[in-house]
Amino acid sequence: xxxxxxxxxxxxxxxxxxxxxxxxxxxxxxxxxxxxxxxxxxxxxxxxxxxxxxxxxxxxxxxxxxxxxxxxxxxxxxxxxxxxxxxxxxxxxxxxxxxxxxxxxxxxxxxxxxxxxxxxxxxxxxxxxxxxxxxxxxxxxxxxxxxxxxxxxxxxxxxxxxxxxxxxxxxxxxxxxxxxxxxxxxxxxxxxxxxxxxxxxxxxxxxxxxxxxxxxxxxxxxxxxxxxxxxxxxxxxxxxxxxxxxxxxxxxxxxxxxxxxxxxxxxxxxxxxxxxxxxxxxxxxxxxxxxxxxxxxxxxxxxxxxxxxxxxxxxxxxxxxxxxxxxxxxxxxxxxxxxxxxxxxxxxxxxxxxxxxxxxxxxxxxxxxxxxxxxxxxxxxxxxxxxxxxxxxxxxxxxxxxxxxxxxxxxxxxxxxxxxxxxxxxxxxxxxxxxxxxxxxxxxxxxxxxxxxxxxxxxxxxxxxxxxxxxxxxxxxxxxxxxxxxxxxxxxxxxxxxxxxxxxxxxxxxxxxxxxxxxxxxxxxxxxxxxxxxxxxxxxxxxxxxxxxxxxxxxxxxxxxxxxxxxxxxxxxxxxxxxxxxxxxxxxxxxxxxxxxxxxxxxxxxxxxxxxxxxxxxxxxxxxxxxxxxxxxxxxxxxxxxxxxxxxxxxxxxxxxxxxxxxxxxxxxxxxxxxxxxxxxxxxxxxxxxxxxxxxxxxxxxxxxxxxxxxxxxxxxxxxxxxxxxxxxxxxxxxxxxxxxxxxxxxxxxxxxxxxxxxxxxxxxxx
Numbered sequence: 014x015x016x017x018x019x020x021x022x023x024x025x026x027x028x029x030x031x032x033x034x035x036x037x038x039x040x041x042x043x044x045x046x047x048x049x050x051x052x053x054x055x056x057x058x059x060x061x062x063x064x065x066x067x068x069x070x071x072x073x074x075x076x077x078x079x080x081x082x083x084x085x086x087x088x089x090x091x092x093x094x095x096x097x098x099x100x101x102x103x104x105x106x107x108x109x110x111x112x113x114x115x116x117x118x119x120x121x122x123x124x125x126x127x128x129x130x131x132x133x134x135x136x137x138x139x140x141x142x143x144x145x146x147x148x149x150x151x152x153x154x155x156x157x158x159x160x161x162x163x164x165x166x167x168x169x170x171x172x173x174x175x176x177x178x179x180x181x182x183x184x185x186x187x188x189x190x191x192x193x194x195x196x197x198x199x200x201x202x203x204x205x206x207x208x209x210x211x212x213x214x215x216x217x218x219x220x221x222x223x224x225x226x227x228x229x230x231x232x233x234x235x236x237x238x239x240x241x242x243x244x245x246x247x248x249x250x251x252x253x254x255x256x257x258x259x260x261x262x263x264x265x266x267x268x269x270x271x272x273x274x275x276x277x278x279x280x281x282x283x284x285x286x287x288x289x290x291x292x293x294x295x296x297x298x299x300x301x302x303x304x305x306x307x308x309x310x311x312x313x314x315x316x317x318x319x320x321x322x323x324x325x326x327x328x329x330x331x332x333x334x335x336x337x338x339x340x341x342x343x344x345x346x347x348x349x350x351x352x353x354x355x356x357x358x359x360x361x362x363x364x365x366x367x368x369x370x371x372x373x374x375x376x377x378x379x380x381x382x383x384x385x386x387x388x389x390x391x392x393x394x395x396x397x398x399x400x401x402x403x404x405x406x407x408x409x410x411x412x413x414x415x416x417x418x419x420x421x422x423x424x425x426x427x428x429x430x431x432x433x434x435x436x437x438x439x440x441x442x443x444x445x446x447x448x449x450x451x452x453x454x455x456x457x458x459x460x461x462x463x464x465x466x467x468x469x470x471x472x473x474x475x476x477x478x479x480x481x482x483x484x485x486x487x488x489x490x491x492x493x494x495x496x497x498x499x500x501x502x503x504x505x506x507x508x509x510x511x512x513x514x515x516x517x518x519x520x521x522x523x524x525x526x527x528x529x530x531x532x533x534x535x536x537x538x539x540x541x542x543x544x545x546x547x548x549x550x551x552x553x554x555x556x557x558x559x560x561x562x563x564x565x566x567x568x569x570x571x572x573x574x575x576x577x578x579x580x581x582x583x584x585x586x587x588x589x590x591x592x593x594x595x596x597x598x599x600x601x602x603x604x605x606x607x608x609x610x611x612x613x614x615x616x617x618x619x620x621x622x623x624x625x626x627x628x629x630x631x632x633x634x635x636x637x638x639x640x641x642x643x644x645x646x647x648x649x650x651x652x653x654x655x656x657x658x659x660x661x662x663x664x665x666x667x668x669x670x671x672x673x674x675x676x677x678x679x680x681x682x683x684x685x686x687x688x689x690x691x692x693x694x695x696x697x698x699x700x701x702x703x704x705x706x707x708x709x710x711x712x713x714x715x716x717x718x719x720x721x722x723x724x725x726x727x728x729x730x731x732x733x734x735x736x737x738x739x740x741x742x743x744x745x746x747x748x749x750x751x752x753x754x755x756x757x758x759x760x761x762x763x764x765x766x767x768x769x770x771x772x773x774x775x776x777x778x779x780x
Contacts, residue, residue, distance in 0.1 A: 022518070043267045047223045055134045055141060055288065060123035065152040065153055067119065070148070070149040074147045095253075096116075100348065118131065158179060162337065164179040181349070182349055184349075192368055195366070196331050207396055209391075212385055220305065223296070233262070234261075240509060253278070261539075271510075272385055277310060314339040315337065320332070321401070327418055329419050330366060330367060332397075339374075340376055352389060358393040358479065359396070360431060361394060361397040361398065363397070364420070364428070395476075399750075402475075402750070412474070434481060434629070436479070438722065461473075465756070469640060469642070471637070472639075474746065474749070474750065475747060483555035483556050483731070485623075486552075486623060492619075496609050502521060505545010505546060506548045507537055507548045511670065513557075551630070551734035555730040559730075562727075563727075567619070630733060644768055646768050651715070654716045658718055676711055677738050678740070681738075681742055682764050704767070
């Protein structure tokens with residue numbers, strides 16, 4: 014007997030986002046829209062130099078400036094502890110690395126342009142800025158180091174002289190002796206060196222926060238755009254301010270993009286909270302776009318060399334990788350974990366029996382780096398797919414055949430890699446073949462000749478990727494029946510625009526037989542939601558949805574048991590549909606509101622479904638590009654994506670996620686370039702200098718799925734939020750590289766393939 018009605022809103026249905034209407038009409042509430050009565054406004058005075066000892070003068074004048082309420086320096090917040098590094102990793106030698114202190118406000122030394130020096134609170138932002146101009150910062154310049162490889166040279170200036178080196182840590186994976194033996198028997202060795210360029214997140218909504226303090230309750234409230242308030246609350250309370258967690262409530266309203274970078278606790282949050290308590294008034298700080306460039310954690314920034322050992326049949330027998338990963342001036346919140354988790358995916362989709370990876374963190378006088386959409390996995394996929402493409406070229410097998418020979422086969426699964434990753438399901442040749450068919454791979458030569466006839470270079474490239482996401486753990490979900498018959502979900506993930514209310518609502522609607530407008534999803538409030546893991550690593554749907562599903566089932570059972578008493582039937586004879594509990598095959602029924610009213614207490618279901626292993630979405634991206642050798646312009650003509658996401662919850666939302674991630678990858682591959690000069694000044698500190706891809710730069714995407722359900726996840730879901738960024742860069746650059754190699758004999762090009770860099774590579778090759 015079918016007890017529930019999947020109807021039009023169930024899992025797999027292409028439901029349009031219920032969140033969009035208020036946002037399109039401008040009715041959403043973001044952090045910047047929150048201004049409590051009597052609110053004061055804050056400004057941060059930041060370092061203009063990349064490395065210097067500092068002294069401050071003019072503080073009395075700044076404090077006396079009309080409209081100024083408070084000026085804080087390091088000396089004024091001695092009770093506030095430094096910003097913590099939450100990822101302290103074991104090194105190859107078995108030790109744990111040192112973690113230099115990152116003060117909330119710098120006392121005597123600044124280490125990058127943008128380092129925080131003073132915090133000014135005034136009646137409005139302009140007054141705070143005017144007061145900041147009265148503070149004289151006496152800089153005693155220190156030597157600056159910029160550039161990953163340059164920072165490791167023997168004579169490089171030291172960011173932290175007390176450590177005697179700019180090496181922050183040395184991590185690793187694999188078995189060096191086993192790998193060495195494999196290389197000694199290799200028939201052929203293919204090598205490559207690639208740069209993964211530093212990125213600035215540039216979400217639509219810059220960060221901000223509003224801090225309030227209730228003296229009577231001795232309790233703080235922080236309103237901020239986050240990727241999960243519970244983790245942030247723990248860091249602020251336990252690690253920085255030293256207060257009980259129940260003394261801080263974090264509210265997250267609408268969030269205009271996160272991409273990993275809004276996951277972190279930043280200095281402005283404890284500063285605003287401290288100021289709010291001292292002043293007894295709300296304190297608001299809203300970051301500006303240029304501040305974002307010099308304060309929020311940057312992403313990527315690796316220099317990697319790798320070698321691939323092949324036997325006589327061109328099967329991979331060994332892989333050696335050496336990653337140099339910039340950490341910036343400090344070890345940011347999860348910074349040391351990013352190269353570790355990234356290099357754990359070094360083998361990609363391939364059956365590689367021997368592996369040796371080292372990942373060295375490097376200090377330099379720049380903004381710290383941390384997780385950015387994909388967090389290490391895009392870097393890993395980019396490396397192995399550029400390397401495997403080169404192997405296909407050097408062996409003469411070509412792109413597809415070298416991959417096909419070395420893919421992990423379906424009958425090998427579950428397959429454990431040399432880094433301990435366990436791939437549960439997948440058919441890698443299947444999605445590659447389907448993508449090649451969709452892209453008309455076989456017809457490329459004719460299209461390349463047509464482009465050549467018009468003086469253009471044409472290239473095609475693929476990336477076959479796999480990533481780890483939805484890491485082990487769970488997410489508690491509470492589903493409540495309200496007095497009016499509507500349903501409320503409370504869950505500790507955090508939407509940043511992904512459409513959680515729609516996705517979660519689809520599962521609830523399927524269980525309760527109600528429309529989405531009868532379902533409310535509550536996130537972003539640490540007082541209302543008991544606990545939560547936040548959103549990151551594509552975890553919300555794979556981890557959160559099974560808990561929502563089970564909590565919904567639990568509540569449905571309670572509703573049926575309660576309704577069965579009123580209707581004097583067995584619970585198994587009931588179905589939920591259109592807000593009613595009905596005896597199957599009859600017109601006897603009660604409403605959900607009546608059930609709620611008759612229950613002795615509020616009815617709710619609460620479940621936390623946990624999984625023991627990550628999930629592994631995978632797929633193939635194929636890009637086709639055309640290059641104008643006269644200008645260096647790269648045009649993306651065609652883009653095909655065939656992904657394996659296990660189970661698709663909502664095809665519309667899924668495609669939007671994939672397109673957005675792929676757009677970010679194309680932007681990295683072709684446009685984005687973070688440039689520091691030798692003095693540590695950020696030369697690309699605004700959108701006038703830092704080029705993001707625009708809609709006109711992007712192709713129409715041909716997106717399809719070829720799903721094999723996960724056996725790790727309770728609902729077979731693998732996750733999708735980061736997939737586009739992971740598959741995108743290598744497919745674009747492999748296509749660009751082929752176009753330049755065939756057209757002009759260019760041997761190698763690193764990201765970003767900007768017009769000027771492409772043009773210069775062509776001229777150099779011709780010369």
